[in-house]
Amino acid sequence: MLERNPNLKTTTATPTPKASLALRGLHWFMALAIAAALTLIYVNELYVGHFSVQKVLTNAHIVAGLSVLVLVPLRFAVHWLLPLPPITPAPPRWQARLEAPVHATLYLLMLATPVLGLLVAQSSGRVIGLFGLALPALIGRDIALSHSLEAIHENLALALLCLVAAHAVAALTHHLIRRDDTLKRMV
Ligand code: HEM
Ligand code: HEM
Secondary structure (H helix, E strand, O other), rough: OOOOOOOOOOOOOOOOOOOOOHHHHHHHHHHHHHHHHHHHHHHHHHOOOOOHHHHHHHHHHHHHHHHHHHHEEEEEEHHHHHHOOOOOOOOOOOHHHHHHHHHHHHHHHHHHHHHHHHHHHHHHOOOOOEEEEOOOOOOOHHHHHHHHHHHHHHHHHHHHHHHHHHHHHHHHHHHHHHHHOOHHHHO
16 A cells, blocks of 8 residues: 655645647747738739749738738637736836737737738728628729728838737836746747
8 A cells, every 4th residue: 555655755846837839839839820910911912923933922911911800809719718927027017018019009900901901802892701601891993992991001010010010029028127927838
């Protein structure tokens, strides 16, 4: 029979509380999808005159962008239902106060950028499909309007890119300088 030796104590490190697997999965998948959407559309500009290559790249851009649009409501629900665990050690109050408005702006831009993209595509006369079904046209064909919407779409995408860059720098500062568990909770 096995007996426990009361003098033998095992010490186990407390594991870092993590964000839910669903939120972590959505966070990194969507970060990749956004990076892919941006890369594909700018690589597209290197192929002026190669219409078949441009068509493939624009279509891939649309698929990456639509995946962001489809997943935003699901991610928002997960974010709301399964909140992030608190950061340990707790950051200064001014930093904690910034968290909610920064995350809200990221969500707004993750929604508005692909919605504008959809309007650009539909006003240029494209039929956009989702899961094999054509989406209803939210806007009629109007090439001049499509160009104006494209400028707004691009500016929103660049605003998203700037905010994501600041967000990533903040995350790395927490990890490397403050040495708290902000980043560990998300991986
Ligand atoms: C997070 C998602 C998205 C990002 C970050 C993004 C980013 C961009 C950027 C930066 C451009 C400007 C390229 C330029 O004019 O130089 C662009 C163009 C465009 N985007 Fe998106 N986009 C997204 C989603 C979408 C979606 C969902 C659609 C369509 C359903 C879409 C359709 C388009 C179209 C048609 C263009 C113009 C391409 C062309 O004719 O050259 N985008 N996008
Ligand atoms: C397109 C890229 C990205 C977007 C749109 C984005 C957006 C967000 C959002 C909205 C949250 C709040 C939690 C949620 O609902 O998911 C979040 C949390 C977080 N993200 Fe990102 N993120 C991006 C990329 C990155 C990168 C590159 C890093 C690391 C270098 C990073 C590190 C984190 C960390 C550590 C948290 C937890 C922050 C906290 O507790 O306040 N993110 N991100």
